[in-house]
Amino acid sequence: MKLKEIIEKCKFKVFTQGVNFEDIDITGGYTSDLLSDVMAACEAGSVWITIQRHLNIIAVAKLKEIPAILITRGLVPEKSTIEKAQEEGVVLLGTELNSFDATGKIYCLLKGIKGA
Amino acid sequence: MKLEEVARAIDGKILIGEEKKDLEIDKAYAADLLSDVLALTEESTTLITGTISPQVVRVAEILNIPAIIFVRGKKPTRKILDYAKEAGIPIIVTNKTMFETCGILYSRGVRPCKNRPATNIHEDAK
Amino acid sequence: MKMQNNVCETNKLRFVYLIKPRDFSNAGDASANVRAELEKHGIEPDVIRRVSIICFEAEMNIVLYTKGGKLIVEVDDQKVDIQALDKGPGIEDINLVMTPGYSTAPEWALEYGFGAGMGLPNMKNNSDVFEIESEVGKGTVIHSIVYRRKNEVKGNN
Numbered sequence: 001m002k003l004k005e006i007i008e009k010c011k012f013k014v015f016t017q018g019v020n021f022e023d024i025d026i027t028g029g030y031t032s033d034l035l036s037d038v039m040a041a042c043e044a045g046s047v048w049i050t051i052q053r054h055l056n057i058i059a060v061a062k063l064k065e066i067p068a069i070l071i072t073r074g075l076v077p078e079k080s081t082i083e084k085a086q087e088e089g090v091v092l093l094g095t096e097l098n099s100f101d102a103t104g105k106i107y108c109l110l111k112g113i114k115g116a
Numbered sequence: 117m118k119l120e121e122v123a124r125a126i127d128g129k130i131l132i133g134e135e136k137k138d139l140e141i142d143k144a145y146a147a148d149l150l151s152d153v154l155a156l157t158e159e160s161t162t163l164i165t166g167t168i169s170p171q172v173v174r175v176a177e178i179l180n181i182p183a184i185i186f187v188r189g190k191k192p193t194r195k196i197l198d199y200a201k202e203a204g205i206p207i208i209v210t211n212k213t214m215f216e217t218c219g220i221l222y223s224r225g226v227r228p229c230k231n232r233p234a235t236n237i238h239e240d241a242k
Numbered sequence: 243m244k245m246q247n248n249v250c251e252t253n254k255l256r257f258v259y260l261i262k263p264r265d266f267s268n269a270g271d272a273s274a275n276v277r278a279e280l281e282k283h284g285i286e287p288d289v290i291r292r293v294s295i296i297c298f299e300a301e302m303n304i305v306l307y308t309k310g311g312k313l314i315v316e317v318d319d320q321k322v323d324i325q326a327l328d329k330g331p332g333i334e335d336i337n338l339v340m341t342p343g344y345s346t347a348p349e350w351a352l353e354y355g356f357g358a359g360m361g362l363p364n365m366k367n368n369s370d371v372f373e374i375e376s377e378v379g380k381g382t383v384i385h386s387i388v389y390r391r392k393n394e395v396k397g398n399n
Binding site: 028029030031032033034037041049051073097098099100101103104105106107108111113 | 144145146147148149152164166167188213214215216218219220221222223228229
Protein backbone atom coordinates (compact mmCIF):
# COMPACT_ATOMS: atom_id res chain seq x y z
CA MET A 1 0.00 0.00 0.00
CA LYS A 2 1.26 3.49 -0.76
CA LEU A 3 2.34 5.53 2.24
CA LYS A 4 0.25 8.41 0.97
CA GLU A 5 -2.89 6.32 1.24
CA ILE A 6 -2.08 5.27 4.78
CA ILE A 7 -1.43 8.88 5.79
CA GLU A 8 -4.69 10.04 4.27
CA LYS A 9 -6.88 7.25 5.60
CA CYS A 10 -5.49 7.58 9.13
CA LYS A 11 -5.16 11.34 9.02
CA PHE A 12 -1.57 11.28 10.22
CA LYS A 13 0.33 14.51 10.59
CA VAL A 14 3.47 14.90 8.46
CA PHE A 15 6.34 16.60 10.32
CA THR A 16 8.92 16.49 7.55
CA GLN A 17 8.87 19.01 4.74
CA GLY A 18 9.94 18.08 1.26
CA VAL A 19 10.31 14.36 1.83
CA ASN A 20 8.36 12.53 -0.80
CA PHE A 21 5.70 10.10 0.36
CA GLU A 22 3.68 9.77 -2.83
CA ASP A 23 5.55 6.82 -4.30
CA ILE A 24 6.62 4.95 -1.22
CA ASP A 25 5.34 1.40 -0.86
CA ILE A 26 4.70 0.22 2.64
CA THR A 27 4.91 -3.54 2.95
CA GLY A 28 4.58 -3.97 6.69
CA GLY A 29 4.76 -2.39 10.10
CA TYR A 30 6.87 -2.62 13.20
CA THR A 31 5.87 -1.40 16.65
CA SER A 32 8.67 -1.00 19.16
CA ASP A 33 10.28 1.54 21.46
CA LEU A 34 13.49 -0.44 21.86
CA LEU A 35 16.07 0.61 19.29
CA SER A 36 18.13 -2.56 19.44
CA ASP A 37 15.00 -4.58 18.83
CA VAL A 38 14.17 -2.51 15.73
CA MET A 39 17.75 -2.97 14.54
CA ALA A 40 17.47 -6.71 14.94
CA ALA A 41 14.05 -7.38 13.58
CA CYS A 42 12.41 -4.64 11.55
CA GLU A 43 11.99 -5.38 7.86
CA ALA A 44 12.75 -2.90 5.10
CA GLY A 45 9.73 -1.08 3.75
CA SER A 46 7.93 -1.08 7.10
CA VAL A 47 6.44 1.86 8.91
CA TRP A 48 7.97 2.03 12.38
CA ILE A 49 5.47 2.90 15.13
CA THR A 50 6.98 4.29 18.34
CA ILE A 51 7.01 7.00 21.01
CA GLN A 52 10.77 7.49 20.65
CA ARG A 53 11.59 10.80 19.02
CA HIS A 54 15.26 11.59 19.54
CA LEU A 55 17.88 11.88 16.81
CA ASN A 56 18.99 8.23 16.89
CA ILE A 57 15.75 7.00 15.41
CA ILE A 58 16.71 8.46 12.02
CA ALA A 59 19.98 6.57 11.88
CA VAL A 60 18.15 3.37 12.74
CA ALA A 61 15.56 4.06 10.04
CA LYS A 62 18.23 4.64 7.40
CA LEU A 63 20.12 1.49 8.31
CA LYS A 64 17.03 -0.66 8.21
CA GLU A 65 15.52 1.01 5.14
CA ILE A 66 12.48 2.12 7.08
CA PRO A 67 10.80 4.77 4.92
CA ALA A 68 8.58 6.24 7.61
CA ILE A 69 8.39 6.58 11.39
CA LEU A 70 5.05 7.19 13.09
CA ILE A 71 5.25 8.88 16.48
CA THR A 72 2.22 8.19 18.62
CA ARG A 73 0.38 9.61 21.65
CA GLY A 74 0.43 13.10 20.19
CA LEU A 75 4.12 13.44 20.96
CA VAL A 76 6.23 15.76 18.86
CA PRO A 77 9.72 14.89 17.62
CA GLU A 78 12.63 17.12 18.55
CA LYS A 79 13.53 19.80 16.03
CA SER A 80 16.90 18.17 15.39
CA THR A 81 15.16 14.88 14.66
CA ILE A 82 12.89 16.52 12.07
CA GLU A 83 15.87 18.22 10.43
CA LYS A 84 17.85 15.01 10.29
CA ALA A 85 14.85 13.18 8.87
CA GLN A 86 14.54 15.78 6.13
CA GLU A 87 18.25 15.47 5.35
CA GLU A 88 18.09 11.70 5.18
CA GLY A 89 14.77 11.41 3.42
CA VAL A 90 12.88 9.66 6.20
CA VAL A 91 9.21 10.57 6.52
CA LEU A 92 8.23 11.53 10.08
CA LEU A 93 4.57 11.17 10.95
CA GLY A 94 2.54 11.91 14.02
CA THR A 95 -0.80 10.87 15.51
CA GLU A 96 -2.81 11.46 18.67
CA LEU A 97 -3.57 7.74 18.74
CA ASN A 98 -1.57 5.53 21.04
CA SER A 99 0.62 2.75 19.65
CA PHE A 100 -1.93 -0.03 20.06
CA ASP A 101 -4.57 2.02 18.28
CA ALA A 102 -2.30 3.22 15.45
CA THR A 103 -0.90 -0.28 14.95
CA GLY A 104 -4.38 -1.75 14.78
CA LYS A 105 -5.49 0.71 12.13
CA ILE A 106 -2.40 0.28 9.96
CA TYR A 107 -2.54 -3.50 10.29
CA CYS A 108 -6.16 -3.55 9.14
CA LEU A 109 -5.37 -1.26 6.22
CA LEU A 110 -2.45 -3.38 5.08
CA LYS A 111 -4.46 -6.58 5.39
CA GLY A 112 -7.53 -5.11 3.81
CA ILE A 113 -9.59 -5.85 6.92
CA LYS A 114 -12.29 -3.48 8.00
CA GLY A 115 -11.07 -2.17 11.36
CA ALA A 116 -13.66 -2.80 14.04
CA MET B 117 -12.31 -11.79 23.99
CA LYS B 118 -11.53 -14.30 26.71
CA LEU B 119 -7.91 -14.73 27.82
CA GLU B 120 -7.86 -18.19 26.27
CA GLU B 121 -9.08 -16.85 22.91
CA VAL B 122 -6.48 -14.10 23.01
CA ALA B 123 -3.71 -16.66 23.49
CA ARG B 124 -5.04 -18.75 20.60
CA ALA B 125 -5.44 -15.78 18.29
CA ILE B 126 -1.80 -14.78 18.65
CA ASP B 127 -0.37 -18.34 18.72
CA GLY B 128 0.53 -17.69 22.31
CA LYS B 129 0.79 -19.69 25.50
CA ILE B 130 -0.66 -18.88 28.93
CA LEU B 131 2.29 -19.34 31.28
CA ILE B 132 0.59 -18.06 34.42
CA GLY B 133 -3.12 -17.78 35.07
CA GLU B 134 -4.56 -20.85 33.32
CA GLU B 135 -7.34 -20.74 35.88
CA LYS B 136 -8.32 -17.30 34.59
CA LYS B 137 -8.77 -18.45 31.00
CA ASP B 138 -12.27 -16.97 30.89
CA LEU B 139 -11.08 -13.53 31.90
CA GLU B 140 -12.53 -10.91 29.56
CA ILE B 141 -9.93 -8.91 27.70
CA ASP B 142 -11.56 -5.88 26.15
CA LYS B 143 -8.85 -3.23 26.11
CA ALA B 144 -5.11 -3.23 25.49
CA TYR B 145 -2.12 -0.93 25.54
CA ALA B 146 1.21 -1.50 23.80
CA ALA B 147 4.39 -0.14 25.36
CA ASP B 148 8.02 -1.09 25.85
CA LEU B 149 8.97 1.79 28.10
CA LEU B 150 7.89 1.62 31.74
CA SER B 151 7.17 5.29 32.14
CA ASP B 152 4.91 5.08 29.12
CA VAL B 153 2.97 2.32 30.85
CA LEU B 154 2.77 4.44 34.01
CA ALA B 155 0.97 7.12 32.05
CA LEU B 156 -1.85 4.61 31.48
CA THR B 157 -4.87 5.80 33.31
CA GLU B 158 -7.67 3.54 32.24
CA GLU B 159 -8.34 0.59 34.51
CA SER B 160 -8.53 -3.00 33.31
CA THR B 161 -6.25 -2.52 30.33
CA THR B 162 -4.14 -5.48 29.24
CA LEU B 163 -0.50 -4.67 28.66
CA ILE B 164 1.32 -5.80 25.52
CA THR B 165 5.08 -5.40 25.89
CA GLY B 166 8.46 -6.65 24.76
CA THR B 167 10.21 -5.56 27.92
CA ILE B 168 10.91 -8.42 30.28
CA SER B 169 11.76 -7.31 33.80
CA PRO B 170 10.30 -7.73 37.29
CA GLN B 171 9.46 -4.03 37.21
CA VAL B 172 6.91 -4.69 34.49
CA VAL B 173 4.98 -6.88 36.90
CA ARG B 174 5.35 -4.30 39.69
CA VAL B 175 3.93 -1.65 37.41
CA ALA B 176 1.12 -3.98 36.35
CA GLU B 177 0.25 -4.46 40.01
CA ILE B 178 0.24 -0.74 40.70
CA LEU B 179 -2.06 -0.09 37.76
CA ASN B 180 -4.40 -3.06 38.21
CA ILE B 181 -3.49 -4.41 34.80
CA PRO B 182 -5.52 -7.60 34.29
CA ALA B 183 -3.01 -9.49 32.12
CA ILE B 184 0.39 -9.10 30.44
CA ILE B 185 1.28 -10.30 26.95
CA PHE B 186 5.01 -10.62 26.29
CA VAL B 187 5.75 -10.43 22.57
CA ARG B 188 8.72 -11.09 20.28
CA GLY B 189 9.36 -14.52 21.74
CA LYS B 190 10.75 -13.11 24.97
CA LYS B 191 10.88 -15.60 27.81
CA PRO B 192 10.13 -14.26 31.29
CA THR B 193 12.39 -15.54 34.09
CA ARG B 194 11.22 -17.69 36.95
CA LYS B 195 11.32 -14.66 39.23
CA ILE B 196 9.01 -12.71 36.95
CA LEU B 197 6.60 -15.62 36.69
CA ASP B 198 6.59 -16.01 40.47
CA TYR B 199 5.86 -12.31 40.97
CA ALA B 200 3.03 -12.52 38.48
CA LYS B 201 1.57 -15.54 40.19
CA GLU B 202 1.77 -13.81 43.59
CA ALA B 203 0.14 -10.72 42.14
CA GLY B 204 -2.55 -12.75 40.39
CA ILE B 205 -1.68 -11.40 36.94
CA PRO B 206 -1.91 -13.86 34.02
CA ILE B 207 0.98 -13.96 31.56
CA ILE B 208 0.75 -14.88 27.88
CA VAL B 209 3.85 -15.23 25.72
CA THR B 210 3.94 -15.16 21.93
CA ASN B 211 6.61 -15.25 19.25
CA LYS B 212 4.67 -12.75 17.20
CA THR B 213 5.84 -9.18 16.86
CA MET B 214 4.17 -6.33 18.72
CA PHE B 215 2.79 -5.12 15.39
CA GLU B 216 1.14 -8.42 14.58
CA THR B 217 -0.11 -9.00 18.10
CA CYS B 218 -1.73 -5.58 18.31
CA GLY B 219 -3.07 -5.89 14.79
CA ILE B 220 -4.67 -9.27 15.35
CA LEU B 221 -6.28 -8.29 18.66
CA TYR B 222 -7.45 -4.95 17.30
CA SER B 223 -9.05 -6.64 14.30
CA ARG B 224 -10.83 -9.02 16.67
CA GLY B 225 -12.38 -6.21 18.63
CA VAL B 226 -9.95 -5.51 21.47
CA ARG B 227 -10.19 -1.76 21.96
CA PRO B 228 -7.53 0.84 22.60
CA CYS B 229 -7.86 2.80 25.82
CA LYS B 230 -7.73 6.50 26.26
CA ASN B 231 -4.49 7.13 28.00
CA ARG B 232 -3.81 10.55 29.23
CA PRO B 233 -1.17 12.43 27.24
CA ALA B 234 1.68 14.05 29.17
CA THR B 235 -0.30 16.77 30.94
CA ASN B 236 -1.19 17.48 34.53
CA ILE B 237 -3.69 15.25 36.37
CA HIS B 238 -5.32 18.36 37.82
CA GLU B 239 -6.66 19.45 34.49
CA ASP B 240 -9.30 16.79 34.98
CA ALA B 241 -10.94 18.69 37.86
CA LYS B 242 -14.69 18.50 37.39
CA MET C 243 15.51 -2.82 52.90
CA LYS C 244 12.79 -1.37 55.09
CA MET C 245 14.51 0.45 57.90
CA GLN C 246 11.67 1.40 60.16
CA ASN C 247 7.98 1.08 60.30
CA ASN C 248 6.56 3.35 62.95
CA VAL C 249 3.04 4.16 63.85
CA CYS C 250 3.80 7.53 65.45
CA GLU C 251 0.33 8.57 66.46
CA THR C 252 -2.99 6.78 66.16
CA ASN C 253 -3.70 8.21 62.76
CA LYS C 254 -0.21 8.49 61.37
CA LEU C 255 1.99 5.97 59.58
CA ARG C 256 5.60 6.25 58.57
CA PHE C 257 7.62 3.96 56.31
CA VAL C 258 11.28 4.35 55.52
CA TYR C 259 13.13 2.39 52.85
CA LEU C 260 16.81 2.24 52.04
CA ILE C 261 17.32 2.13 48.29
CA LYS C 262 20.57 0.67 47.01
CA PRO C 263 22.08 1.95 43.77
CA ARG C 264 22.05 -0.42 40.78
CA ASP C 265 20.03 -2.96 42.75
CA PHE C 266 17.89 -4.01 39.79
CA SER C 267 16.63 -7.27 41.10
CA ASN C 268 14.94 -5.46 44.00
CA ALA C 269 14.10 -2.21 42.26
CA GLY C 270 10.39 -1.64 42.63
CA ASP C 271 10.05 -3.72 45.79
CA ALA C 272 9.88 -0.71 48.11
CA SER C 273 7.01 0.75 46.08
CA ALA C 274 5.23 -2.59 46.09
CA ASN C 275 5.56 -2.63 49.88
CA VAL C 276 4.19 0.90 50.17
CA ARG C 277 1.22 -0.16 48.11
CA ALA C 278 0.57 -3.23 50.22
CA GLU C 279 0.78 -1.22 53.43
CA LEU C 280 -1.55 1.49 52.19
CA GLU C 281 -4.06 -1.13 51.11
CA LYS C 282 -3.83 -2.77 54.48
CA HIS C 283 -4.66 0.54 56.14
CA GLY C 284 -7.62 1.19 53.90
CA ILE C 285 -6.28 4.21 52.05
CA GLU C 286 -8.37 5.33 49.07
CA PRO C 287 -7.56 3.36 45.86
CA ASP C 288 -7.02 6.44 43.74
CA VAL C 289 -4.56 7.81 46.30
CA ILE C 290 -2.77 4.46 46.45
CA ARG C 291 -2.41 4.41 42.70
CA ARG C 292 -0.94 7.89 42.52
CA VAL C 293 1.36 7.29 45.49
CA SER C 294 2.54 4.00 43.98
CA ILE C 295 3.41 5.64 40.70
CA ILE C 296 5.30 8.43 42.45
CA CYS C 297 7.20 5.97 44.66
CA PHE C 298 7.98 3.66 41.77
CA GLU C 299 9.43 6.40 39.62
CA ALA C 300 11.36 7.80 42.59
CA GLU C 301 12.71 4.40 43.51
CA MET C 302 13.75 3.62 39.93
CA ASN C 303 15.51 6.97 39.65
CA ILE C 304 17.49 6.35 42.81
CA VAL C 305 18.51 2.88 41.59
CA LEU C 306 19.37 3.96 38.06
CA TYR C 307 21.01 7.33 38.50
CA THR C 308 22.29 7.84 42.02
CA LYS C 309 24.72 6.64 44.64
CA GLY C 310 21.81 5.36 46.70
CA GLY C 311 19.14 6.96 48.82
CA LYS C 312 16.03 6.77 50.94
CA LEU C 313 12.31 6.72 50.34
CA ILE C 314 10.14 8.04 53.17
CA VAL C 315 6.37 7.78 53.07
CA GLU C 316 4.20 9.34 55.77
CA VAL C 317 0.45 8.99 55.95
CA ASP C 318 -2.08 10.91 58.01
CA ASP C 319 -5.78 11.75 57.70
CA GLN C 320 -5.16 14.55 55.23
CA LYS C 321 -2.44 13.30 52.97
CA VAL C 322 0.35 11.00 51.95
CA ASP C 323 3.72 12.71 52.09
CA ILE C 324 6.57 11.26 50.07
CA GLN C 325 10.22 12.16 50.19
CA ALA C 326 12.92 10.69 47.99
CA LEU C 327 16.44 11.65 49.00
CA ASP C 328 19.70 10.58 47.42
CA LYS C 329 23.44 11.00 47.97
CA GLY C 330 24.29 12.31 44.54
CA PRO C 331 25.49 13.11 41.97
CA GLY C 332 22.90 15.86 41.93
CA ILE C 333 21.11 17.48 39.00
CA GLU C 334 22.65 20.39 37.16
CA ASP C 335 19.62 21.69 35.32
CA ILE C 336 16.29 20.92 36.97
CA ASN C 337 14.18 22.40 34.18
CA LEU C 338 15.89 20.14 31.72
CA VAL C 339 15.27 16.95 33.67
CA MET C 340 11.63 17.92 34.18
CA THR C 341 11.14 18.08 30.41
CA PRO C 342 9.11 15.08 29.19
CA GLY C 343 11.33 12.90 27.05
CA TYR C 344 14.65 14.09 28.45
CA SER C 345 16.66 11.14 29.64
CA THR C 346 20.17 10.41 30.83
CA ALA C 347 19.61 6.66 30.84
CA PRO C 348 22.54 4.62 29.57
CA GLU C 349 22.09 2.43 26.46
CA TRP C 350 21.64 -0.82 28.31
CA ALA C 351 18.90 0.64 30.54
CA LEU C 352 16.81 1.42 27.48
CA GLU C 353 16.61 -2.25 26.70
CA TYR C 354 14.89 -2.87 30.01
CA GLY C 355 12.24 -0.29 29.36
CA PHE C 356 13.81 2.50 31.35
CA GLY C 357 14.81 5.88 30.10
CA ALA C 358 11.64 7.13 28.44
CA GLY C 359 12.35 10.41 30.17
CA MET C 360 8.94 10.50 31.77
CA GLY C 361 9.83 9.66 35.36
CA LEU C 362 9.91 13.13 36.88
CA PRO C 363 7.00 14.41 34.80
CA ASN C 364 4.98 11.32 35.86
CA MET C 365 5.78 12.09 39.49
CA LYS C 366 4.77 15.70 39.16
CA ASN C 367 1.58 14.88 37.29
CA ASN C 368 0.44 12.57 40.06
CA SER C 369 1.29 14.95 42.89
CA ASP C 370 -0.81 17.69 44.44
CA VAL C 371 2.38 19.32 45.63
CA PHE C 372 5.72 18.62 43.97
CA GLU C 373 9.08 20.06 44.89
CA ILE C 374 12.56 19.14 43.77
CA GLU C 375 15.84 20.52 45.03
CA SER C 376 19.29 19.45 44.06
CA GLU C 377 22.92 20.33 44.48
CA VAL C 378 25.61 18.94 42.22
CA GLY C 379 28.06 16.93 44.28
CA LYS C 380 25.59 16.61 47.16
CA GLY C 381 22.34 15.03 46.02
CA THR C 382 18.66 15.55 45.37
CA VAL C 383 15.53 15.81 47.48
CA ILE C 384 12.12 15.25 45.94
CA HIS C 385 9.05 16.04 47.97
CA SER C 386 5.59 15.04 46.85
CA ILE C 387 2.21 15.31 48.56
CA VAL C 388 -0.94 13.48 47.56
CA TYR C 389 -4.03 14.78 49.37
CA ARG C 390 -6.52 12.23 50.50
CA ARG C 391 -9.66 14.32 50.30
CA LYS C 392 -9.34 16.26 47.07
CA ASN C 393 -12.75 17.89 47.40
CA GLU C 394 -11.87 19.39 50.74
CA VAL C 395 -8.60 20.72 49.48
CA LYS C 396 -10.14 22.30 46.39
CA GLY C 397 -13.04 23.67 48.37
CA ASN C 398 -15.71 21.72 46.50
CA ASN C 399 -18.70 20.30 48.32
